Amino acid sequence: MSDKIVDFYTKREFLTAGQCNAEGELPLSAFVGRLIEVATAHANAADFGYARLIQHGCSWVLSRVSAEITRLPGINEWFELTTWVEDIGRLMTTRCFRMTDDEGSVFAEVRTAWCAINIESRRPADLRVLQPDISDYVNDRLRCPLAPAPKPRKVVDADRVTDYRFCYSDIDFNRHVNSCRYVALLLDSWDMDFFDRNRVQAFDIVFHHEAREGERARVIVRTEGNVAHTEIAGSEAPYCMCRLTFASR
Amino acid sequence: MSDKIVDFYTKREFLTAGQCNAEGELPLSAFVGRLIEVATAHANAADFGYARLIQHGCSWVLSRVSAEITRLPGINEWFELTTWVEDIGRLMTTRCFRMTDDEGSVFAEVRTAWCAINIESRRPADLRVLQPDISDYVNDRLRCPLAPAPKPRKVVDADRVTDYRFCYSDIDFNRHVNSCRYVALLLDSWDMDFFDRNRVQAFDIVFHHEAREGERARVIVRTEGNVAHTEIAGSEAPYCMCRLTFASR
Numbered sequence: 001m002s003d004k005i006v007d008f009y010t011k012r013e014f015l016t017a018g019q020c021n022a023e024g025e026l027p028l029s030a031f032v033g034r035l036i037e038v039a040t041a042h043a044n045a046a047d048f049g050y051a052r053l054i055q056h057g058c059s060w061v062l063s064r065v066s067a068e069i070t071r072l073p074g075i076n077e078w079f080e081l082t083t084w085v086e087d088i089g090r091l092m093t094t095r096c097f098r099m100t101d102d103e104g105s106v107f108a109e110v111r112t113a114w115c116a117i118n119i120e121s122r123r124p125a126d127l128r129v130l131q132p133d134i135s136d137y138v139n140d141r142l143r144c145p146l147a148p149a150p151k152p153r154k155v156v157d158a159d160r161v162t163d164y165r166f167c168y169s170d171i172d173f174n175r176h177v178n179s180c181r182y183v184a185l186l187l188d189s190w191d192m193d194f195f196d197r198n199r200v201q202a203f204d205i206v207f208h209h210e211a212r213e214g215e216r217a218r219v220i221v222r223t224e225g226n227v228a229h230t231e232i233a234g235s236e237a238p239y240c241m242c243r244l245t246f247a248s249r
Numbered sequence: 250m251s252d253k254i255v256d257f258y259t260k261r262e263f264l265t266a267g268q269c270n271a272e273g274e275l276p277l278s279a280f281v282g283r284l285i286e287v288a289t290a291h292a293n294a295a296d297f298g299y300a301r302l303i304q305h306g307c308s309w310v311l312s313r314v315s316a317e318i319t320r321l322p323g324i325n326e327w328f329e330l331t332t333w334v335e336d337i338g339r340l341m342t343t344r345c346f347r348m349t350d351d352e353g354s355v356f357a358e359v360r361t362a363w364c365a366i367n368i369e370s371r372r373p374a375d376l377r378v379l380q381p382d383i384s385d386y387v388n389d390r391l392r393c394p395l396a397p398a399p400k401p402r403k404v405v406d407a408d409r410v411t412d413y414r415f416c417y418s419d420i421d422f423n424r425h426v427n428s429c430r431y432v433a434l435l436l437d438s439w440d441m442d443f444f445d446r447n448r449v450q451a452f453d454i455v456f457h458h459e460a461r462e463g464e465r466a467r468v469i470v471r472t473e474g475n476v477a478h479t480e481i482a483g484s485e486a487p488y489c490m491c492r493l494t495f496a497s498r
Contacts, residue, residue: 017299018285020422022462029418036267050266075422168441169278169433173269173324175441184418192417192424192462213271213441 007139008084009042015073022192025072028200029184032065035097035110036179038081048134057118058125062179063092064113066146066204071107078102084139091115091124093134096144111146152204152241155231160189160221164232166211177211182240186230189221201226201247209237256388257333258291264322271441274321277449278433281314284346284359285428287330297383306367307374311428312341313362315395315453320356327351333388340364340373342383345393360395401453401490404480409438409470413481415460425459431489435479438470450475450496458486 013034021027026034043049043060053059073079079101086094097110116125127134164185172178183205187195211217211232217239220231226246232239262283270276275283292298292309302308322328328350335343346359365374376383413434421427432454436444460466460481466488469480475495481488 016286016289017422018282018289018427022417022420022422022424024422027418033267037265040265040267167437168271168439168444169276169437171271171441173266173271173273175271178267188416188418190417192420195417 005136006042006046007137008082008142009038009045010080010082011038011041012078012080015075015077015079017075020075021195023195023199024075026074027184028072028187028203029180031067031069031072031108032183033180034081035065035083035112036062038083038097039095039112039114042083046137047132048130048137052132053116053130054119056116056125056130057120058116058130059119059174060114061117062112062207063115064151064204064206065110066112066149066202067108067110068146068202069108069200070105071199073099073101073107079107082142084142085134085137086111086139086144088127088135088138090126090128093127096142098142098144109144109146111144149204151206152229152231152243154238154241155220155222155229158220158222160223162189162219164217164219166213166215166217168213170211171213174210175212177213177239179207182207182211182232183242185217185219185232186242186244189219189228189230197249198246199249200244202245203242205240205242207240209234209239211239254385255291255295256386257331257391258287258294259329259331260287260290261327261329264324264326264328266324269324270444272444272448273324275323276433277321277436277452278429280316280318280321280357281432282429283330284314284332284361285311287332287346288344288361288363291332295386296381297379297386301381302365302379303368305365305374305379306369307365307379308368309363310366311361311456312364313400313453313455314359315361315398315451316357316359317395317451318357318449319354320448322348322350322356328356331391333391334383334386335360335388335393337376337384337387339375339377342376345391345395347391347393358393358395360393398453400455401478401480401492403487403490404469404471404478407469407471409472411438411468413466413468415462415464415466417462419460420462423459425461426488428456431456431460431481432491434466434468434481435491435493438468438477438479446498447495448498449493451494452491454489454491456489458483458488460488 099107
């Protein structure tokens with residue numbers, strides 16, 4: 001192994017009022033956005049980022065995010081986000097995150113799954129042929145405490161369905177709907193009064209299919225106690241499925 | 250004047266891919282967001298920010314943004330945003346911004362108007378009684394080249410109207426719809442194909458009335474050549490009116 005191995009990456013960040021939601025906290029959609037930012041920064045620093053993958057005709061795609069959240073940063077609060085590669089397989093790599101406050105108390109633990117897709121065929125690439133060898137970057141010292149959980153599944157017996165049509169501002173530089181936008185759209189099945197009384201304690205989202213501008217979607221929710229099974233369904237395939245666990249504030 | 254006067258403020262920023270729109274640029278809504286962030290940072294540094302105003306029972310409210318844009322920052326580009334107070338009146342202060350690239354070439358020139366409202370009565374406060382005296386911070390050295398323009402007005406003879414209902418993710422820490430959200434909603438009257446061929450060369454937006462969650466709005470557009478007169482209308486009062494000027498890419 002080279003002495004240039006960077007097997008974790010930490011970014012200290014500040015949350016301004018203008019970035020906060022109605023409860024004065026980092027919105028869950030922006031939480032996912034920060035994960036993507038820090039993962040990108042780490043991959044670039046370790047030279048297996050976009051610039052390197054495109055030489056293989058590939059690009060990273062976020063496939064799943066599982067998170068447990070004690071609390072989220074508030075207005076004018078500093079926080080740290082640390083990420084590392086936990087494992088690498090043939091088609092999928094798992095990357096973990098830990099969000100802490102300035103005293104090191106843990107806000108959130110996160111496990112994500114990523115694949116590299118061939119940008120022409122849109123098929124997953126074999127990660128073992130990538131250079132540099134990502135398995136050199138697997139970090140054994142940092143441990144994610146999240147237990148493996150079943151993947152969120154298609155919602156049956158919905159108790160709420162909302163229609164939506166994706167528009168220009170939902171689209172990002174990849175020319176399809178931004179992952180963070182799905183999260184905001186799912187939460188919009190509830191109102192401010194609900195989130196004043198409840199917070200998201202855990203969520204698990206699987207991204208299936210990329211939505212494009214103008215496509216029509218149905219946001220489907222089935223609630224069982226403090227768990228909501230949700231799905232954003234397209235006319236032909238699901239875009240994402242998500243299990244949300246709420247806790248009283 | 251004290252030697253602590255900070256009569257301008259500059260922030261250097263980096264634009265990541267994840268923050269970009271379909272054209273790989275800073276979205277116009279995020280452009281407005283960055284203005285608010287830098288204005289807030291300057292006001293805080295000069296001690297006439299939120300913390301000081303709340304001692305007078307007041308809070309800053311953005312009333313108008315007029316901008317001319319040569320181009321916007323792109324993926325992985327550094328840029329600088331400088332702000333200064335241009336003028337202060339009894340009820341309104343004007344604050345200007347200049348966005349430049351790393352070589353000092355100007356991306357955009359912006360003039361904004363702000364009032365301080367009493368958070369109880371929601372009425373504008375007299376800026377002349379505020380301490381510290383903001384007029385000490387007026388910057389005569391930096392000049393905004395934008396010529397005064399008529400305020401955007403109510404749209405008559407619309408050629409397009411879209412219905413919208415404000416939802417949870419549109420609401421910010423002030424408990425009403427975020428200013429940036431109006432800008433995104435206005436642009437959603439066009440599609441990606443339009444913005445692939447055209448860019449916003451100038452815009453002028455006046456914020457009238459604060460929208461709340463669950464309120465229904467109509468996005469009204471009238472196009473005359475390369476100018477679009479737009480309005481987000483509520484059931485009782487307009488939320489904002491905006492003139493957009495487009496240029497071919």
